[in-house]
Amino acid sequence: MFKLKAFSFLFFFVFHIALGHSFTFNNNAAAAFDKDEITVNVNDTDCAGADSGDSNYACNSDFITPQKLLDLTERAINRFWNRIPTTRLNLVRGSLVSKGNTFRRGQLCNESYASGTCTPNTALKVSSDILISCNCHKNNFGDSNVGILGVTIPNNYDGVAIKGSLILINGRHDGFHNLTDNEKINVIGHEIGHALGLGHSPVEDSLMYYSNIGKRDHLGWDDLDGISYLYPSSQPLNLNCGTVSLKSPNDSDSSESNSGPNNTSFFLLSFFSIVFLGFILRYGRRRFF
């Protein structure tokens, strides 16, 4: 596994340098959705006070309703991602969809958020487009900190393109709930950036910068460069390095039955991005908020 991780990061580093840009990807294949119009749906299951007292997935007593989450999502789409002339992207406000309690209670990965690795939980695989749900599982957000506002992973990836991404907003603690509406919109906008394939930007003047997320109310030049690279307005589809194999010679221990050859390294890097955000929010939030 170590060799696989090293390979993933090496490739990522080389690819990043070769591109000559600052933005990063949420995966090591520069994967993006292979269609122009992407719908963002919200799970209709309420988190406020749900499963009270349960040690694994008790929710905070207060949380916005699914309808409010959908309304804020639409504002995030319009504030950030639908105003870019250099991309082919068109994000669409979806609807409340009935996903039951699975997405409220489920773990994003089979491992805990602090484990450093991620095998995506196939029970939460998003069949298409982007799904947002509140979620309260302690292994997604920890049990003693309130700093992780959300976690995002493109958890449906066919080896070439992203087919579905999942955004889980922290309903276990009150960190997200206590934000203003404007800050919530900005956090949702940041998470949608991850769902589209973007990683964190090292450029501070960016929505995809790893901290100060709630206060950031417009895209920066690096966000624009990144999203325009993934979704160029004048390019044909499917140019996202789909022919590059990332399979390591030692990848044979992968037992994930639904994984293609690229999936393990893809999700490892995605998860490191998530964990990194978690730690920054956990330790850096007081400095920036």
Ligand SMILES: [Zn+2]
């Ligand atoms: Zn992030």
